[in-house]
Amino acid sequence: GVDAALxxxxxxxxxxxxxGGRLVDLELDGLPGRQDAVQQYQFAALNRHPGIVAExxxxxxxxxxxxxxxxxxxxxxGDAAKxxxxxxxxxxxxxxxxxxxxxxxxxxxxxxxxxxxxxxxTEPFPGTDLNAESFRMTAVNWDALPRLVAQAPERxxxxxxxxxxxxxxxxxxxxxxxxxxxxxxxxxxxxYVVATIDGRPADR
Numbered sequence: 001g002v003d004a005a006l007x008x009x010x011x012x013x014x015x016x017x018x019x020g021g022r023l024v025d026l027e028l029d030g031l032p033g034r035q036d037a038v039q040q041y042q043f044a045a046l047n048r049h050p051g052i053v054a055e056x057x058x059x060x061x062x063x064x065x066x067x068x069x070x071x072x073x074x075x076x077x078g079d080a081a082k083x084x085x086x087x088x089x090x091x092x093x094x095x096x097x098x099x100x101x102x103x104x105x106x107x108x109x110x111x112x113x114x115x116x117x118x119x120x121x122t123e124p125f126p127g128t129d130l131n132a133e134s135f136r137m138t139a140v141n142w143d144a145l146p147r148l149v150a151q152a153p154e155r156x157x158x159x160x161x162x163x164x165x166x167x168x169x170x171x172x173x174x175x176x177x178x179x180x181x182x183x184x185x186x187x188x189x190x191x192y193v194v195a196t197i198d199g200r201p202a203d204r
Contacts, residue, residue: 069093069111074137076109076116082134084124086168096122098134133170135178135197140168144199145180152182155193155201161186168197177202 069088073095074081084106086095092112099105099121106124110117124130145166153161161184171177171194178197184190195201 068114070137070142072111072116073097073109076119077107077137079138081137083137084128084130084134084169086137086140088166088168089164095137096124097137098130104130129172132176133172135168135170140178140197141199144195148180148182148195148199148201151201152184152193153186156184156191158184158186158189158191160188161190 077097082098084096095109096106099107106122107119108122109119149163152163164185167181171179180195183192
């Protein structure tokens with residue numbers, strides 16, 4: 001099993017190394033407050049505990065997070081809301097939803113710290129066919145997502161992998177399908193698998 005306390009400590013070290021400069025209020029009093037010292041510790045920890053470091057630093061999409069996010073967005077945007085893209089990460093996400101009052105514009109809803117953020121008006125990517133590429137939020141089989149997430153590492157050929165995020169979007173111009181794209185990261189590589197939004201695994 002993974003030593004959770006050590007894993008959390010190594011995540012803090014990683015965050016400190018990425019921030020750069022002086023370390024302030026990061027509960028790392030036992031370490032010198034110098035960037036080079038932090039990096040040296042990080043590399044030493046990686047050599048001593050490679051498995052723990054790898055597990056600690058890979059974010060995981062927990063099955064309980066997406067439904068909370070999605071229900072909050074649907075409550076905020078309405079049952080008739082049509083999305084162009086929904087992106088789900090372990091602790092945050094965003095949904096680009098068509099603005100019912102301005103058909104050629106999108107509203108971006110965010111989710112962070114357990115609450116809906118926005119919406120903020122945004123322009124679609126040039127060339128986007130909003131009519132062809134939008135889907136009703138309530139038409140997606142969100143209940144299938146935990147199962148699809150659990151199956152994704154094996155389907156991707158990365159048995160030790162973890163799902164880092166999911167993107168729900170149109171497959172145009174390649175097909176008329178709407179897909180879950182489920183991204184997997186593992187110590188030996190990364191890849192993604194797809195499923196149609198009715199919850200059926202599919203080929204890319």
